[in-house]
Amino acid sequence: MAYEKLIESLSPNERKILPYLKEKKINKICEKSGLDNTSVLRALEYLANKKIITLSSHKKKIVEIGVNGARYRKKGLPERNLLNLLSEKRVISLEEAQKQSSLSDNEFKASIGALKKKAMVEIKNEKILLTGSKEEISKKSLEEIFIEQLPLEYDSLTSEQIYALKSLEKRKDIIQIKEDTLIEINLTKLGEEIILNEQKVEELIERITPKMLERDSLWKGKKFRRYDLTSPLPLISGGKRHFVNQAIEYARKVWTEMGFEEMTGNMLQTSFWNFDALFTAQDHPVREMQDTFFTNKKAELTNKKLVKAVRESHEKGVDKSKGWQYSWNEEEAKRMVLRTHTTCLSAKTLSELNKNNIPSKFFAIGKCFRNETVDWGHGFEFNQTEGIVIDDNANFRHLLGYLKQFFKKMGFEKIRFRPSYFPYTEPSVEIDIFNPEKKIWFELGGAGIFRPEVTIPLLGKKIPVLAWGPGFDRMIMDYYNIKDLREMYKNNISELRKMKFWMKT
């Protein structure tokens, strides 16, 4: 049977309304199928998707029952109540009539008006007289018939209905006229075939229930209702790591696989670790408020021997260096700053290094801070990835080798090294990576070999230390195609839910 598969894919509700589709009106379908409006609408939509029907909608004025109207439909119109009262008494005082009919002032007045208009009653000496015939009294009024028929399309009202409408319109909340979208249902040829054949398909299994699994007879030999397998679904999302942290976890894995040990430490550091231990002269512009976040805190420098060595390195130099030739101020070194680079962690690691552990390699990935205004390309917080290699035989080519390997793992095959300058490295290198899609080089940050003025005070001897601290965020932006740095920490929940995973391997 050609239509079998399609019929098997109909849900129970779709099948339920199938016989009533010719009714064309949704409220009728609801009535006959016993389903609510929403279920019918949804089922119609599914049927339309399956091309069994076509749906078209038209804007139409609809006359609907109002709040009071709904009440009157059940209990009868006020004038009906009054008539009932009068049919017993024939004559009654106005006061008494209102009291006995328990109508409100408005309802009472309206009822009298309506009955007078139809010449059913007369008012004389504050009394109501019934004048209508028995037949007239028992007959349903046009208004009564009308409210029973609602809702109706405004444009197809009969003249009697229009009369009733005009009359009821004046009264409070009996009827309302609404602009409504009328859905027109038309059976397609396919639909007609489906209806003809529907009976031939037996009852299908909708849900598999535990009960069913207890009794084979409930499912044996029966067919399962087919699902609409390819229709779009509402999206869901789950809990997950923030994409920046996913990238950091990946880089952490790359470094550890390359034999590096992780360094961590405070973001709030003394100037000593952030600058002085890294041979950055105290009048260097980076040590101004314009570039660096200074705090109102100071911290004691406890390692006096190291402080002395660093002072000497700055003032007179070590290892035949001339140093910076100025008077180094310990107080300045105590000022606490938000670290401007993770290189302060490298300095600390060198000062604590067990000399038996050479060669050794360390890395860090962490937040750093610069006093910047915020725009698409700048922010006051950024991530850096740091690395040092302490090895008697380390040389410049090794530095380039480690960097090349790391960036390859980060997905950048093409990498360029340029001369650069940092107070604490010599030679110094600037790292550029190439974005093959945009065909541009972009600058990631620096690397180099620590100067003897840095390593001798920290390590106590002259050993080459390869060091790097390129920015990390640019790589994340590149991967996720983020154009504006501010997007990184915007925490837009809808966007985070949609954000794909860091899938580099």
Place this chain on the structure above:
Amino acid sequence: MATVTFNRKQFEKEIGRLDEKMQNKIAMLGTPLEKFDDEKIEIEVFPNRPDLLSYQGFKRAFLAFLGKERGLKKYKVNKPEKDYIVVIDSSVKNIRPYTACAIVKELKFDDEKIKELVDIQEKLHLTIGRKRKKAAIGIYPLEKIKLPIIFKALEPDKIKFIPLESEKEMSGLQILQKHPAGRAYSHLLAGKQKFPVFIDANDNILSMPPVINSQLTGKITHETKDVFVECSGYDFETLNKCLNIITTSLADMGGKIYQMELNYKKKRITPDLNPEKMKISLENTNKLLGLDLDEKNLKQLLEKMGYDYDKGNVEIPSWRVDVIHEVDLIEDVAIAYGYENFIPEIPSISTIGKEEQKETIKRKIAEILAGMNVLEVSNYHLTNKKDQFKKMNIPEEKFIEVEGSKTDYNILRKDLTHYLLKILSENVDAEYPQRIFEIGRVFLNEETENVALAITPGNFTEVRQILEYLSKMIDIKLEVTEPEKLPQYFIDGRTVEIKLNNNSIGFLGEIHPKILKNWKIKMPVSIFEINLEEVFKKLI
């Protein structure tokens, strides 16, 4: 970051065509090519090379680098002539103690050259001069001056001259208060009883360093042929370098350098363009760079960087400020060799990789919470008082402020909770329920690692269930107790204090509607935030 702009026509005429190869060469000298068009070329100069801040200085270095004019460039320096004297009065000692001076003759100035000169001065002021604090430069038309010159300090009301870009005579104080340059640099003379001035033999004030020159005696024009140059400041060595950079640039523009006699207690003569000497070891060079150069290579490479080399001795140009150790020479050898020519290599040394244990634990916690269908967020560490205190209804106390922040983020966050509420308030349009967490640093007495989680719409039971699940999964027993002192933003009777080993490590509960209103959040929120340091102690 200092950038310098050159005239492209001049560059192409005197150096070579700016094709792709040339562009690359510029970068490979260590002066990134920032941008260029038909008229201009802009390069970046790193702070260690102020000698490249003038076109002349750059051209000198670059021609050597290209191999066109190798080795140390020599300049003829003429001895001081009669009256080429600057007397340094003892009154400047505690105000601006040093000056280094020179005379350069037979120059030809046009608008372009005058602009070039002003540019060099300004760039040097900004960099090596530390915004004129460490060194300030003055250049004067010699024809308007009568030598010798005296450098002394006078009381501000005794200083009277017409400053540049002005028509009226002004006193020292008036200049600081009213003249634009005076206002810009007044902080450098603030608190001084006397201000330094250069005065010529006619008793005319030439300038009041580091602020401004005189309109009458301190302005270079097309007529100027000979100039008097002075640098003043605190560190004689820096002034010398500054003077050398300027005089050699002027000499490259066609001038002849004359020395001056500086009458300090001990007489000094400047400029001193004699090269400094330093030793370089071929072995150290090869070891640090991983190369296998011979001495001939070394000599050639050093000459490409403007040095002279002879048997382990290097002669360093007197305008270089950055060569203080052998490694500085070795870096220049690497630059001359070409960074692009090094073959990267990974040595076979054996080390064991290791992740920091705290980071491992943090990752586990994040994985557990993500598994509970909670989304991780990531906030700034800096925040502001309004978000941290006012909206949270807690007292403004014990916080760390950063100085001079350029944004309204100016204190370090004390908790993650207020940031989670901020996120919820910014995401009222996103589909509910919303479940978010963050693991990160907060700044109290100590810098500690916290974890916080928020659910909306959420209630006490839900967050407590999550925390208990978490505590079971990481095998840490957390105690839930009636709080002794409740943070103001929680609802009393719906909040518990979390303890570990009897130490309070945080709170869990429902956020008070008052606070939700402050944040314009229209759903109930339940939150926990705990300090992880105690957890680390238990697990590590």
